[in-house]
Amino acid sequence: MKLHTLKPALKSSKTKKRLGRGQGSGGGGTATRGHNGAKSRSGYSQKTGFEGGQMPLQRRIPKFGFKNVNRKEYQPINVQLLQELSNTHNIDTFTPEVLVELGFAKSKDSIKILNKGELTAKINVTAHAISASAKEKIEAIGGTITLL
Numbered sequence: 001m002k003l004h005t006l007k008p009a010l011k012s013s014k015t016k017k018r019l020g021r022g023q024g025s026g027g028g029g030t031a032t033r034g035h036n037g038a039k040s041r042s043g044y045s046q047k048t049g050f051e052g053g054q055m056p057l058q059r060r061i062p063k064f065g066f067k068n069v070n071r072k073e074y075q076p077i078n079v080q081l082l083q084e085l086s087n088t089h090n091i092d093t094f095t096p097e098v099l100v101e102l103g104f105a106k107s108k109d110s111i112k113i114l115n116k117g118e119l120t121a122k123i124n125v126t127a128h129a130i131s132a133s134a135k136e137k138i139e140a141i142g143g144t145i146t147l148l
Helices: 077-087 096-103 132-141
Strands: 072-077 110-114 124-127 144-147
Touching: 072 077, 072 132, 077 110, 110 124, 110 132, 132 144
Parallel strands: 072 110, 124 144
Antiparallel strands: none
């Protein structure tokens, strides 16, 4: 084997078609761009979503509703879950840190306590928000609520 006998492996490289190098090359004249129009000119770039003058899809589809950019998202925690955790882990004080540690919320989440389920244990809750019915239920048993 000598340097002058080396060749690339079969089908490992393609030779790029040389365009615009005269009629004899097979890609001369219009250089495969067709005749006239914007696409045949240098510097042409099509806008995203352009459909040749037809009304673009994103403008044809009807839009509905309203998205409030200032919406506050809460991680819902039901009273029933607090009761179960109180029974299984002997916890009587629930804070966002405790719920994060147990895997029911993420550290960045705002927590809202909701009324679903029964509550028999006296618990102390610290959360970002609480529903009125859940507040009544917790206070009826003698628990306390602290809002952050």
